[in-house]
Amino acid sequence: MNILIIAHFQNDGSPYVSFVHDQALAYKALGHNVYVISPVVCNKKEAEVYKGKKEKYIDGIRVFYPRYLSISKYGRYGINAFLGFYSVNKIVKKIINGFHPDIIHAHTIGFDGAISVRLKEKYNIPVSITAHGSDVVIPIEDKKLSYIISICRRANTVVTVSSKLKNILIKEAPDLNVQVILNGFNNQYCSEVPKKKHSIIQVSNLIEQKKVDITLKAVATLYKEYRDVTLTVIGDGPEKNHLKELCTQLNISDIVNFTGQISNCEVLKRMSETEVFIMPSIKEGLGIVYLEAMASGCLTIGTRGEGIEDIIKNKVNGFLIEADNIEMIITYVRSCFENTEYNKLITQNGKESVKVLTWETNAKKYTSLFEEII
Numbered sequence: 001m002n003i004l005i006i007a008h009f010q011n012d013g014s015p016y017v018s019f020v021h022d023q024a025l026a027y028k029a030l031g032h033n034v035y036v037i038s039p040v041v042c043n044k045k046e047a048e049v050y051k052g053k054k055e056k057y058i059d060g061i062r063v064f065y066p067r068y069l070s071i072s073k074y075g076r077y078g079i080n081a082f083l084g085f086y087s088v089n090k091i092v093k094k095i096i097n098g099f100h101p102d103i104i105h106a107h108t109i110g111f112d113g114a115i116s117v118r119l120k121e122k123y124n125i126p127v128s129i130t131a132h133g134s135d136v137v138i139p140i141e142d143k144k145l146s147y148i149i150s151i152c153r154r155a156n157t158v159v160t161v162s163s164k165l166k167n168i169l170i171k172e173a174p175d176l177n178v179q180v181i182l183n184g185f186n187n188q189y190c191s192e193v194p195k196k197k198h199s200i201i202q203v204s205n206l207i208e209q210k211k212v213d214i215t216l217k218a219v220a221t222l223y224k225e226y227r228d229v230t231l232t233v234i235g236d237g238p239e240k241n242h243l244k245e246l247c248t249q250l251n252i253s254d255i256v257n258f259t260g261q262i263s264n265c266e267v268l269k270r271m272s273e274t275e276v277f278i279m280p281s282i283k284e285g286l287g288i289v290y291l292e293a294m295a296s297g298c299l300t301i302g303t304r305g306e307g308i309e310d311i312i313k314n315k316v317n318g319f320l321i322e323a324d325n326i327e328m329i330i331t332y333v334r335s336c337f338e339n340t341e342y343n344k345l346i347t348q349n350g351k352e353s354v355k356v357l358t359w360e361t362n363a364k365k366y367t368s369l370f371e372e373i374i
Contacts, residue, residue: 001032001370004101004125006088006112009040009065013261015058016065019288020107022186024061026363035099036063037091039084039115041070064091077139077147081114088115092123101125103370106155108135109148117154126156126373128366130181131165133285133307140168149173156373159366162286162307179369182310184362185291185354186264191272192297198229198337201274201298203267203289206237210281211303211324213239213246218278218329220250226337229255232270236261271296275343276333282306282323291357294318294350299336299343301329311357317349 007020015021016038027034054065066087070080106116106129113129120127129152139148149172152158158178160166166178200219204210212233219231233243233256240258247253259270267289271277277293278301286307293300294311300318302308312318321328336343 001367001374002099002102003027003032003034003367003370004092004099004104005034005036005107006104006116006119007036007038007107008084008111009038013263015056015063017107018264019183019185021058021061022359023184023363023366025059026184026359027367028059028061029360030363030367032367033099034061035095035101036061037088038063038065039068039087039111040065042067064095066091077110077142077144078114081111084111085115085118089119089122092119096123102374103128105366105370106130108132109151109158110135110139110144113148113151113155117151120154120156126370127154128157128159128370128373129155130159130161131169131285132161133165133283136160136165136168136285137283145172149176152176152178157369159369160285162310164305164307164309165285180310181362181365181369182357183286183288183291184357184359185288185295186359187292187295190268190292190295193272195275195297196230196273197275198226199232199274200229200276200278200333201232201234201271201293202278203234203271203293204279204281204287205235206233206239206243208239209283210235210279212243214280214324214326214329215278216243216246216250216252216256218326218333219256220252221326221330222333223252223255225334231256232259232274233257234259234262234267234270268292268296271298274298276336277301278329278333279303280321280323280329284308286310291354294347294354297347297351299333299347300350301332311353312350313353315346317346317353319346 010017024034068084068087104116104127106112116127159181161183247256277298284306290308304320314320319332
């Protein structure tokens with residue numbers, strides 16, 4: 001099967017999007033031919049990353065980087081996608097005789113999905129769109145949900161990474177063909193090493209949605225009881241300076257380490273050494289980082305009502321808190337700091353829960369769906 005992936009470039013240190021590349025490699029390992037088109041915004045930052053290169057072979061996968069003009073939020077709904085389509089279509093016209101896609105797999109609805117349904121209508125190639133979270137939540141906030149629903153209706157099928165996202169789309173449009181396929185994760189760097197006592201970690205973009213401030217406030221209270229508690233915050237973003245200032249206000253600067261953005265291999269190493277993972281984020285599809293934390297033997301805490309609820313069963317294989325509930329975080333962490341056997345039970349159940357969520361499993365489910373569509 002020839003699979004064409006459309007996934008706009010995200011500057012996360014990977015070839016285009018880290019988890020999409022992992023999925024592409026899984027397709028390739030199953031014997032499929034995979035091309036990727038990753039539209040790149042024409043701006044100074046991305047130009048410095050790619051230095052004019054518009055095509056690469058990465059791990060045996062051919063990746064194209066067409067440039068497109070973005071006019072920021074003013075073009076978020078329609079104009080940017082049209083400009084992106086114009087750039088992507090030039091690549092498709094170039095490759096289609098030697099590589100005619102059997103399926104187009106688009107990641108996110110409003111941009112990649114909008115481009116892909118235009119390609120479908122121009123070249124008669126079926127399209128599957130995957131919704132990841134922000135591509136549903138942000139349009140709701142902007143009162144543009146009807147726009148993304150119209151794109152979904154033009155696709156052959158829509159896949160969501162969690163039941164939460166499926167329910168949002170089906171509530172708005174019961175006629176949509178929506179299926180849930182949980183994300184996979186790369187577990188090759190997860191290891192069994194001794195845990196540092198009373199250690200906590202959060203891995204996320206430093207944005208309001210990820211609620212790092214809630215984690216900091218919980219740790220500040222725990223520090224009064226456990227003087228050896230530490231927190232590692234991995235990631236970068238616009239909230240970084242504010243969060244560092246908050247640490248100063250809470251008198252925990254000495255026990256909090258902001259690492260910035262580091263490689264996924266190093267992230268998993270840090271997780272393997274840490275007892276507790278906390279990410280009390282909201283508006284979350286299904287963060288792969290939760291799966292990585294559970295596989296690394298971290299006691300994992302997420303937010304009730306978000307995508308991770310498909311995986312975490314409260315007090316069985318992890319913990320779910322109500323949004324912004326600092327006291328619940330403190331209670332759960334304290335219970336596991338005090339009861340080693342309970343901690344072991346929860347973390348072992350967590351490991352078992354995510355064992356099957358590999359990219360190979362994920363890719364097999366997608367390709368079965370693609371075969372049905374074709």
